[in-house]
Amino acid sequence: MLHTYSQNSDANFFVSFPRTGVKWISLISQLYFNRPIIPESSYCTNSENVLYAEYHDCDGYIDISDNQNVVYLYKKDICSVIFSYIKFNGQYCKDYTFMKRCTEDLTLHYIEHLKKWLYAGKNPTVVVYENFIKNFNWEYSKICKHFSYSIDFDRLEKCKKRVTIYEVKQKVPTALIETSKKYQNHRRMYIETFKPIIYKVIEEWYPNILEVLNI
Secondary structure (H helix, E strand, O other): OHHHHHOOOOOOEEEEOOOOOHHHHHHHHHHHHOOOEEOOOOOOOOOOOOOEEEEOOOOOOOOOOOOOOEEEEEOOOHHHHHHHHHHHOOOOOOOHHHHHHHHHHHHHHHHHHHHHHHHOOOOOEEEEHHHHHHOHHHHHHHHHHHOOOOOOHHHHHHHHHHOOHHHHHHHOHHHOOOOOHHHHHHHHHHHHHHHHHHHHHHHHHOOOHHHHHOO
16 A cells, blocks of 8 residues: 555655654544545545555655655654664563664664755655644644645644543554553663663764754
8 A cells, every 4th residue: 555655746755763753643633634644544544535654764665765745753852762662672671782782773773764854855844753742733733834734723622632642552552652650660771771872873973963853
């Protein structure tokens, strides 16, 4: 389905690195625009008038390098992204050497992703996870503008209220949203241990990205 959709010259893509909040935004978008999203739609199940395709652009499955219809979501808190990715893939463990290698590899992977979509002349519509937390309506207005929709704040507020963290868990089990104290403790310990390593990789390979991430 994704490959077929990508052949359409009018195809839109919502590109993001894994574990940066795309499922939350996509559920709200399905309700707000009342249009389906591929590869999976939880509210709009018809296959017509697709709003966009979610794509992590990590596996080279399709090439959208020249596509101009891209919304790019990223998360500034790179430590949380890397930890969440490791947890999601079942790699979290007490083996420091293994965890260090995973952290270095994923950090470099994320940096390359950011470089590609923020610095390589792609010119996507850029939205930031932390900005959604601070002022959701203002950040979401960028998505509306991208699709040439005027923003309806009352409608958006209703969509936001419906898509709670529990709704995301129910509609998208693969989202793996963790709120337990154990998870938070693991996250805190991971960041305390591996944040210096993450910084070192960034400073070695692309220090300019520090300005974008505000770290």
